[in-house]
Amino acid sequence: IPEVPSVDVSDVHHVLYLRKNHREAYECMCCIQQTEPLNGDFSLETLSQDASSLSCEPYDLKVDFQLPSPDDNHWLFSFEDKLESPLKERFQYEARIIEKMGFVPYFYVVKTIVDEAKSLGIRIGPGRGSVVGSVVSYVLGITQVNPLEFDLLFERFLNEERRDPPDIDLDVEDRKRKELLQALSKRFPFVAQISTFATVTRKSLVNDLRKLPRKFSLQRVAPLLEGLPRHLSVHAAGVVICNRKLNLPLVPNTDFPVLEYDFESLSKIGVTKVDILGLRTLSMLEDIRRKVSLEHFPSRDKETFLNIAKGRTLGVFQLEQPHARGLCRVVRPANLRELSILLSLNRPGPLKGNLPAEYGDRKRGCKKSRSVDPVLIETLGIPIYQEQIMRLAMNVAGMSPARADSFRRAISQKSQRVMEDALSALKSGMEERGFDRSFIDETIKLLKGFSGYAFNKSHSVAYAKLSYWIAYLKTHYPEEFFEHYLKYNAANSEKIFLAVQELRSAGIKVLPPTLKEENSHSKTFNLPLEVIPGIGPSLADALKKLPPELKNIRDIARTLKIPRSVLQDLVHAGVFDEIYGDRELAVKQYKIFVQGFDPDLVEISSVFGKKTSVENFSLNELDVAKLEKRALGFPLTPFKWNATKKFSQLSEVLSDFRKLPVAAKVVSGMASDGQTILSLTGSVQDGEKLLVINPDGTVETCCDLEQVHRVVYNVSGCFDEHDFEPASANEVTKLGPPFNVLLNGVRPLIDDFYLKIK
Structure with a gap:
């Protein structure tokens, strides 16, 4: 170990800020965090020696990070035996690059994660991000989209001119993410989540200062505090996996190991992460798929795409928002390729540039579409995908795939100079290949106009597949779909209300929640009990499992100890209509219970001349609607x-x-x-x-x-x-x-x- 210069700091207890004039900013943060600042001066200037004496030569403290590796040095190539052309050639090309760049361990770890998830019955998404363009990832089972089928580029994900490590994101069922992490911690020597830091912004600082009893000067404290970490939390996806325990600090008192470092800090010391994201859509998909016993999704269902084209996409992944439904009617996707185009257009940039309307007009024939290159025929002459820009550069300027990726990134930047340099290189390449001036100018004009809107095709195709799966379940199993959709969105009365409307527009009669286990009538749908505030899955299950003789207001209240407010909502929502005959009688029985009357004793009391009565009342249609609005957040009947x-x-x-x-x-x-x-x-x-x-x-x-x-x-x-x-x-x-x-x-x-x- 080299000798490190040192200085005597025995006269300093803590250094909490560098200079004395930083004290106000330090005390401001203490007040915001509701902690008390220490008495005394804790600046670096309290050192008896000059602060410059602390300086020393840089010393590189390395972290020995290594990913788990397969035993076979040529592990990747063991998967090529059963492949046929042209998939085999593309696999070999990618595998050679991955092996040459030393990234085989990374792919080994990600495949192990996917295999572990599958063994636990945890659904993995079809893919996320540019990794979907990799045939190696497809063959290993990391992704579920064949890149050759959709003309996806490996170089958009990884190439020899980009030295940064690959970045693979995995979508898993959100409720089972923790289970997967626990299994991985047994599979690998070291597994930990990473931290993320919320930083102080001027806006948050202004809001905080308004609440403090003591007044601080925003002009003095803001320059010192802006950008500093405000609090630490666990990163939603990042996971570090290593073949040995890392000598890095861990956040204390956590159920699962969490490194105190964030992603940027880990990258600087050579630690690579894998993103494992919990996606609620996958949990809902699995619930519905298991209930209807569906093993595989057909690749192209006409009825499903017809529903998407009509904008019937409430609850459909990426297509649920109002503007997305309108977009469906404009684009009218008829297959997975067009659905991918729709998802790419459903972003702020293309929407602001009115690209969906332009594409829709060209598709319907209202406007003519002309493609400067065959690669743009798929999108009717509009460069919607980043991969199209890369292909265009390769086709017209003879760029290599790696250089085309650099070109794609350059013209997507906001820097005018960087864009002009990239377009100049494209122009030179086109001139060398003999293209005429008008075609060159048209191509450059097209790229200038649309390059900022281009999206990652690999990601879009994968998410289009997930959207299609959800839409297929909704189209062919509407009752099962909405049963789970409503449970997953039980706290959102607006989504519940819209789901009711979509069921009714499909000819399904929607009824109040019921205590019955199953609805035996076709074309009718009972709302789940969970849509009533205060009713969670466990209480809903307990209510349905009660024996028939206990399914009345009095016995339910006494047996399950349900709060009176929740019981009232059950009555007002219509849960007891089937038991008592209608809403009016159910409300009357609730009033009898609340006022303390025991129906069994009423007749005995009358024998002794004691009068027992409940206020006479009746409910009309409007009254019922108002009760439902109070209980559910919207009228139902x-x-x-x-x-x-x-x-x-x-x-x-x-x-x-x-x-x-x-x-x-x-x-x-x-x-x-x-x-x-x-x-x-x-x-x-x-x-x-x-x-x-x-x-x-x-x-x-x-x-x-x-x-x-x-x-x-x-x-x-x-x-x-x-x-x-x-x-x-x-x-x-x-x-x-x-x-x-x-x-x-x-x-x-x-x-x-x-x-x-x-």
Whole structure:
């Protein structure tokens, strides 16, 4: 061990800040963290010797980090025997690069993690990030997408010009991530999670200073505190695996080892991590798949893609948000490739640049699409993927795959100079290959316009596969899908409400939660008990397992010790309707229980002249809706009403996030079309109305139903038969030139219409 220069610091207890004028900032942090600063001066300036005497030569304290390795030096090549061309050639090419760069142990560790998960019955996602472009990863079972099928590039993931280690992320069931980590800790000598630090920002500092009783100067403390760690937490995904115990500090008092280092600090000392992310979608997928006993997903189900094209994507991975549903109707994906394009367009950049509309117009033939290179034909001439930019550079400028990846990264940067240098190199390559000036200029203009929007195709294809799996389960097993979707989102009344609408739009009757174990009626669906606040999975299970003789308000309250507020919500939500006959009788029995009456003693008491009574009351449709809104967060039971004129269903508007006309009966701010019910936002007079409403319940248009003759939809541009859907006889579509005709009982998927009033 080399001799390290030292200095006598026996006169200093602690150094808490460098200079005396830093004391205010230190005390500010103490107040924020609700700790008391020490009395005295604890700056570095209290040293009796000059601080410069502490300086010494840099000394590299290395951490001996090594990944577990396979016994066979050529372990990777043992997997090529059963492969056929062209998969085998691509595998050999990738394996040689991985072996040459010394990354075989990393792939060995990741494959071991995947194999361990599979042995425990833990679902692994189809892939995440650029690793999906690797045939080696596909053959090892790390990913579930064949890169050759989708023209994915290995060099987007790893190439010889990028010296940084590979970065593989794994998606696993969120509820079983901890179980997997425990199993890995038995499999490898050292396994630990890593830390992450929340830092002090000016915004958080301003908020903190407002709450402190003591006043601090923001101008003085902010420059010293901004960017400093505020608190430590466990990284959501990062895991370090080593073939020996690492001499690194661990966070004390944790159930599972956690290194005190964050990712950046570990990278600097040569420690590599693997990201294992818990994904709730995978947990839900496995629950549904096991319930319906589905072993494999068909590769291309027409009905599933038809539902996606209609925007019926509530609960579908990556496609649940309102704007995503509208995007589905614009892009109308018919296969996995087009679904991948949809996911790539569903990002802030492309949305801001109006790329989805451009792509949709080209797909429908409203605009012509011209591709400067065959690699852009898949996306109708728009460079949507980063891999397309790489392929384009390889095709027109003769760049190597590794150099094309560097080019891709360069033109995606915000630096104008870096982009211009990269485009200049592309131009030179194209000139050397004999392309004419106009084609070169067109190519460069295209890359300048779209390069900032390009997305990782490997990641998009893998996530499109997961979205498709979820959409398939929803399409073919809607009741099982929504049963689990509602349980996973029991705390979100808005999602529950929208799920109710989508079930109803599919022709399924939605009923209140029930104490029965199973619903034996087809085309009916009982909400799970978990949607009621205060009812978790264990209590819901206990309620359903009670013997029939105990399934009444009094015995349930006494047996399970349910709080009165939760019991009241059970009654108001309609859980006891089947037991007592209807909501009114159930509420009456609840009032009897709350007021302390024992029904068995009422008759005996009357013999002795003692009067026992409960307040007389009755419930109408509106009362029931209000009780449900109080218990569930939304009304459930619709008013009984048959409209004299039919238009769109209320459930369609709400579930598909569309703006369509609805005939509804309005009573005290509640609107019902006879099939579903909605609490309106704003003041609307009672009566039979035609409403144009937004999904949040705000009313855009309201008029008396009898005044409306029909609704006329406007259509512009070129449409095919897939752009229309059946509608009521009171809805017509007006086709413009050269047709100039009206289509009765048909509406376009684009909601542009006017009301024809009598």
